[in-house]
Amino acid sequence: MSTAKTEWPEVVGWPATAAVTQINSDRPDVAIEVIPVGTNVAPGYNPSRVRVYFDTSDSRGPVAYTPVVVDSGKRKKYIMSSEKTSWPEVVGWPATEAATQISSERPDLSVEPVPYGTPVPPYNPGRVRVYFDSGDSAAPVLATPVVG
Numbered sequence: 355m356s357t358a359k360t361e362w363p364e365v366v367g368w369p370a371t372a373a374v375t376q377i378n379s380d381r382p383d384v385a386i387e388v389i390p391v392g393t394n395v396a397p398g399y400n401p402s403r404v405r406v407y408f409d410t411s412d413s414r415g416p417v418a419y420t421p422v423v424v425d426s427g428k429r430k431k432y433i434m435s436s437e438k439t440s441w442p443e444v445v446g447w448p449a450t451e452a453a454t455q456i457s458s459e460r461p462d463l464s465v466e467p468v469p470y471g472t473p474v475p476p477y478n479p480g481r482v483r484v485y486f487d488s489g490d491s492a493a494p495v496l497a498t499p500v501v502g
Contacts, residue, residue: 358383361422362404370408373417377404384423391418391473394497405476419475437462441482442498449486452495456482463501470496477502 359380365373374386385403389395390410404423408415438459444452449467456465460482467484468474474483482501487493 361420363420365406365417366420367416370406370415370417373406373421377406377421381423386421392471399477407473407476409473418473422476440498440500444484444495445498446494448492449484449495450492452484452499456484456499460501465499 362373362377362380365376368376370388374388377384377386381404383402385400387395387403387405389405389407391407395405401423404421406421407418409418441452441456441459444455447455453465453467456463462480464478464481465484466481467486470485470487479501482499484495484499485497487496
């Protein structure tokens, strides 16, 4: 069993630059991506990557979520699945209807309607986010919902 550190809860609230320095000190073998909260990132698992999400509304640029290296065993199991992983057909639908459709096709996933631009935690292979316009969950879906 590896003893390499895989998460850094202690850096939440730190300036992103200090968090990167700490993570690099603990795990010089991983690539560190520094990303503003709310930025859409391409889905995909990389066992040599840590994403550090920071809050741009604060001049200190504090880390918003616990940076983690995703559990490769869980991700591999998911990647090898033949189940549906994206729903391009629901773009433009009311978010509540899209969430219902996705839940009916993949009851094993948590489906979260989220207003576009809302800060969200990093990748989770058991979740689908449905991004919609405005604070009304009946507003149209803006982007293809994907697992993660």
